[in-house]
Amino acid sequence: MSTKIKIKFVDFWKGFDPEDNWFYHFLSERFAIELSDDPDFLFYSSYSHSYLKYSCKRIFFSAENIRANFYECDYALSFDFIERINHLRLPLYVIWDKLDPSYLLNPEYLKSIKTIKKSKFCCIVVSNGKSQERINFFEKLCAYKKVDSGGGFMNNIGEMVNDKLSFIKDYKFTIAFENSSFPGYVTEKVYQPMFTNTIPIYWGSSMINEDFNTERILWRGNFKSDEELIDKIIELDTNDELYQEFISRPCFVNNELTKYFDSKRTEDFFKLVFNDSSKPLAKTWKKFIGIIVRKTRSYHLKKSLKKA
Incomplete structure (x- = not known):
């Protein structure tokens, strides 16, 4: 070499x-x-x-x-x-390095949430139209109140969103369904809304609790049906006090980053790779x-x- x-x-x-x-x-x-x-x-x-x-x-x-x-x-x-x-x-x-995870641990961040007032209900930004679970839930939630869709699929706002974080920051909720489901398959979809003081409505990994605090997420796995999940969304949407309490919860369990963010863990792995003869x-x-x-x-x- x-x-x-x-x-x-x-x-x-x-x-x-x-x-x-x-x-x-x-x-x-x-x-x-x-x-x-x-x-x-x-x-x-x-x-x-x-x-x-x-x-x-x-x-x-x-x-x-x-x-x-x-x-x-x-x-x-x-x-x-x-x-x-x-x-x-x-x-x-x-590896979504546009976002600094330590920001979510900051006590000032958690404190500032309590003063935030959201003006809009719920949004979604997707371009992949192959997830039937996501489509079905979007349609069911729209029966309660319009969900603004700013992606390439199911777009109903008249234009494509260029800056997703800027778009979702005014919303109380974001539909953060993965394209498909598998234990451990967790993308940026559930992660991004946390940086905008928004509640992710999540479906995907059955082990999402290994990555994030599921008390800070409206996780489909915690509900018996879509209808039960929507009832919870309506409850939070119509009760500002409950909503503020929900988004004030830590994004990570015990307000600590998981080992997956540990750069030394990743560096040690690559040392093993590069030293393999x-x-x-x-x-x-x-x-x-x-x-x-x-x-x-x-x-x-x-x-x-x-x-x-």
């Missing part, structure tokens, strides 16, 4: 900048790295299959509700609660199992889509 650690990013989301992203900034502050087309370590995600062209150490990062294929990657960072030496749980909201998985016999696993998953996915 050269003096510098050569890395490359492939198969990330549209607009991803290899020189301006959380991984690059985090690593460059702690390791001697350089971007290279001949990498020692390849960072890849789930938006294409360019990673298959590389036979170096592969590090998978999931920004979607997709499992890591450990027959194809040497290491993985994902939402999943799995205990493996080559896996680190790193939910998407943790074993043969890359792509150069071993296991790569053939990886091909079989990937093709099998693709077959079953296509089959399920035909049935849908």
